[in-house]
Amino acid sequence: GAGVSQTPSNKVTEKGKYVELRCDPISGHTALYWYRQSLGQGPEFLIYFQGTGAADDSGLPNDRFFAVRPEGSVSTLKIQRTERGDSAVYLCASSPGLAGFNEQFFGPGTRLTVL
């Protein structure tokens, strides 16, 4: 079946601009995660959704970052007033959200470059 998809695969923007990154989770997965990965480092957690609500947004670096998941499926990560330090690969993952073991399935990521 289809895995997690992310669009666009690459995004180049200028400092100060607004960007939106989209994640389509695996159908039926209620849990959705966003991570950010800088060059040469492991992914860092940003935010976790269970259904439509953000259950844990403790990883968002500041108030320029915001994410939504209005219908409990597709999620959009929004970054306002982008800075060069926001350049990274943004990864989305989903999991079934059931009791017990929940493997996280990752998408290929969106590479964001802020000039």
Added chain:
Amino acid sequence: DAKTTQPTSMDCAEGRAANLPCNHSTISGNEYVYWYRQIHSQGPQYIIHGLKNNETNEMASLIITEDRKSSTLILPHATLRDTAVYYCIVRVSYNAGNMLTFGGGTRLMVKP
């Protein structure tokens, strides 16, 4: 979640077993050991996890020491496609809400 320590990089000959160590000396009794890997330009991929018993699946084996302070991921017959960064993660239980805390991982290079 407990911190993990892994070697930065390792090499392995194609067809040989790759043994990737991980130290997690501060692991708590309710924390599991997870392994994920990330092939270049892809998202991380789950490999295996365990609590205290050794585990094996179609991808790998996980050996956890009796005191649970370290573990080894074993790829029994490494192929070139196993070249990737391997992350050892420890976390409390496996409830859906728990995010993964990645360290730097081990960059495994499988050579012909």
